[in-house]
Amino acid sequence: MVVSSARLMKKASREGYAIPAFNIDNLESAIAVSEVIHEMRLPVIVQMIPRTLNYGGIAMYPAMMRELMADCPVDYALHLDHGNSLALAQKCIASGFSSVMFDGSAMSFEDNVRLTKEVTDYALPMDVSVEGELGTIGGKEEGDTDLEATYTKVSEATEFIRRTNVSTLAIGVGTAHGVYKGEPKINVQRIKEIHEAIPTPLVLHGASGLSDEVVRACIEAGISKINFATELRQAYTNGIKAEFAKDPEVFDPKIYMRGAIDEIKKVLRAKINICYGINE
Ligand SMILES: [Zn+2]
Structure with a gap:
């Protein structure tokens, strides 16, 4: 059944694990996720960025997942990752997200609050959870950036949650999107401080390339x-x-795509094991 991300994450937060969220691109990655959910019987979040929705069509992804998961009783969430407008959120919700x-993290704090609140005002009454973002998650050139300036501040997180009512919050603690150049420095202490200050479930972006130990921490x-x-x-590409x-x-x-699906599945299984704390 399709449920909100927040519902899965609240249970995870209480029980000390994390829900893995997998970005899919097309039918083959959707098949990979579906086959692994059928096999492992654990909830995950299936998510798409706006560029993916432009590629395949907004309604295509929920339709594929519904079809692939029709016979499977395991809960999962369909999530818009890095949405950039209320209009896009509305279209996604209408399609079954x-x-x-x-993601207003590149805006001023006040603009981020205002536009995020527009989305929560619309989505929360429909039992759709909303993820906000505060702080900086890297992804472009790693220069001599002031790391402290990129971390989410505890006081800002508290105020942001109070004013926007977001269900979950993505925070900046030193991770970056894409491929890391050099060893990433993750501020685990800051995660702890924010977690102790607010009850809202927290999200980590840019986890590809982090060691299993860092993810567990x-x-x-x-x-x-x-x-x-x-x-x-x-x-996918290596497959x-x-x-x-x-x-x-x-x-x-159908022959060479099977190789891609099977390679994705290996990564999915490994990430599910780390997030759920399963030792093989
Ligand atoms: Zn991200």
Whole structure:
């Protein structure tokens, strides 16, 4: 059943694990996620960024997941990742999303509050949870940036939650999107401080490339949702490359795409084990 992200995350927060959130791109990544949910029987969040929705069509992704999950009783959430407008959130909700993010982290604090609140005012009465973002999650050039300035401040997080009523909050603690250049420095202490100050479930973006130990430390400190995107896309592409290396003459996508699906599934299983604290 499709449920809100916040519902899954509140339970995770109480019980000391995190819900893995997987960015899908197309039918093949949706099949990979669905097959792993069927196999492991644990809730996950399936999410799409606006560029993905432009690629496949907003209504396509919930439709694919509904079809693939029709026979499976495990709860999951359908989430808009890095949404950038109320209009997009509304379209997603109309298509069956159970959760939306509004990312106003690049705006001033006041604009972020105002526009995020527009989304919560619209979505929360429909039992759709809203993820806000405060602080900076890297992703472009790593220069001599002032790290402290990128971290989410406890006082700002408290005020942001009070004024926007967001269901969940993505925080900046030193992670970055995409591929890390050099060893990332994650401020686990700051996660702990924010978690102790506010009851709102916290989200970690940019977890591809973090060691399993760092991810576990973040969960122990109070993170209840972890986003994985880059590593899934890398696995997908590596799977296709391996199929062509095995047989350069292969021309049926159903054959070489199976290689991509199986590679993604390996990463999905590993991330689910880390997030749920399952030791193999
Ligand atoms: Zn992100």
